[in-house]
Amino acid sequence: MTQRKKEIYIQAANLFKEKGYPAASMRDLADRVGIEASSLYSHIKSKEQILIEICQSCGDLFNKGIDEILNVEDSLKFKLFRIIDLHLNIAQNRPSSIVVFTDEWKHLPESALLDFRQSRKSYENKFEQLIKLGQESGVFKKEMKAKLIVNMIISSLKWTLNKKETLNSDKTRDEIKLFIHNAVIT
Amino acid sequence: MTQRKKEIYIQAANLFKEKGYPAASMRDLADRVGIEASSLYSHIKSKEQILIEICQSCGDLFNKGIDEILNVEDSLKFKLFRIIDLHLNIAQNRPSSIVVFTDEWKHLPESALLDFRQSRKSYENKFEQLIKLGQESGVFKKEMKAKLIVNMIISSLKWTLNKKETLNSDKTRDEIKLFIHNAVIT
DNA sequence: CCTACCGATCGGTAGG
DNA sequence: CCTACCGATCGGTAGG
Numbered sequence: 001m002t003q004r005k006k007e008i009y010i011q012a013a014n015l016f017k018e019k020g021y022p023a024a025s026m027r028d029l030a031d032r033v034g035i036e037a038s039s040l041y042s043h044i045k046s047k048e049q050i051l052i053e054i055c056q057s058c059g060d061l062f063n064k065g066i067d068e069i070l071n072v073e074d075s076l077k078f079k080l081f082r083i084i085d086l087h088l089n090i091a092q093n094r095p096s097s098i099v100v101f102t103d104e105w106k107h108l109p110e111s112a113l114l115d116f117r118q119s120r121k122s123y124e125n126k127f128e129q130l131i132k133l134g135q136e137s138g139v140f141k142k143e144m145k146a147k148l149i150v151n152m153i154i155s156s157l158k159w160t161l162n163k164k165e166t167l168n169s170d171k172t173r174d175e176i177k178l179f180i181h182n183a184v185i186t
Numbered sequence: 187m188t189q190r191k192k193e194i195y196i197q198a199a200n201l202f203k204e205k206g207y208p209a210a211s212m213r214d215l216a217d218r219v220g221i222e223a224s225s226l227y228s229h230i231k232s233k234e235q236i237l238i239e240i241c242q243s244c245g246d247l248f249n250k251g252i253d254e255i256l257n258v259e260d261s262l263k264f265k266l267f268r269i270i271d272l273h274l275n276i277a278q279n280r281p282s283s284i285v286v287f288t289d290e291w292k293h294l295p296e297s298a299l300l301d302f303r304q305s306r307k308s309y310e311n312k313f314e315q316l317i318k319l320g321q322e323s324g325v326f327k328k329e330m331k332a333k334l335i336v337n338m339i340i341s342s343l344k345w346t347l348n349k350k351e352t353l354n355s356d357k358t359r360d361e362i363k364l365f366i367h368n369a370v371i372t
Numbered sequence: 373c374c375t376a377c378c379g380a381t382c383g384g385t386a387g388g
Numbered sequence: 389c390c391t392a393c394c395g396a397t398c399g400g401t402a403g404g
Contacts (some may be wrong), residue, residue: 151345
């Protein structure tokens, strides 16, 4: 990946985040990169392809991240905290891409949409298994369905997207973990 | 508001939800209503105006809803549960509009955007005051900032949008309330 | 990487 | 509510 191509992907993520994918034009993007719109196509295949790659790479970050957490020997409680940090770290390190991944995936073309849903499903299933394991061993509360707990946790973290100071504050991160700790740990 | 105009707003909300505002065309909308695109403009002023009214009316639902809850004499804990039901009820009763309100507000024109942010801010401030009151009286946990609690709660409920069976299930609603109860009630 | 350009589609108007 | 149409803009290609 050349420097120019990287620059295009970075600016595309910024632009898609700000305007939304359909409202972001290739001419907007070219302006930000500092070249003509037609010149973009020497580096990229299509507008769609940029969206596909942004969404795929974010999905991979989540799945690789959770795999690493689950494969290390730790308490289930600590693994849950590491998953929370995984979400916050991705938001911190890829502030534009993560918003595109979260808000613009519905504009993916059909085949990439199937991949996206599969990747997300795979992630949620791993997360759910962790919760179920904790419920069986008495670490996590049993009164709520594991799938609901996963949905509540993932959803609850999304307000932090785009909130740089929140993501940078260890104190705020601790409060987020405390909220979820109170919600699910026995 | 004539029947035809109502129909246009309903179909517009459905369409904006499905495709996103920028990708939804007035020709799409006209097809769903069963008239020509140009005929839409006998009933509505512009595409933008539809978005503005959808977002305004949802904002009003939240603000009127919370005002009613806060003005009735109830325990703070019960008021919190009523706020949760307010969110779930709006999602249940206006399944398309609420998604447009949540996901498409950034496409509002400048002046409407100011109104939108003000309405949302107003809602969040009232919610925050309730949490602070509860923290002072020892009903809600003090270890987390009130604003963070509000953000976590509002965000945590958003996964239920578009999940009709979740919104229709009293049992699931109870689990959602239990999650939040555990998180914030002493 | 640029100039020049394509067909398609956009929101919206004129006039009836 | 329709036919006919407008200028603007879209993603993308040809050719150099």
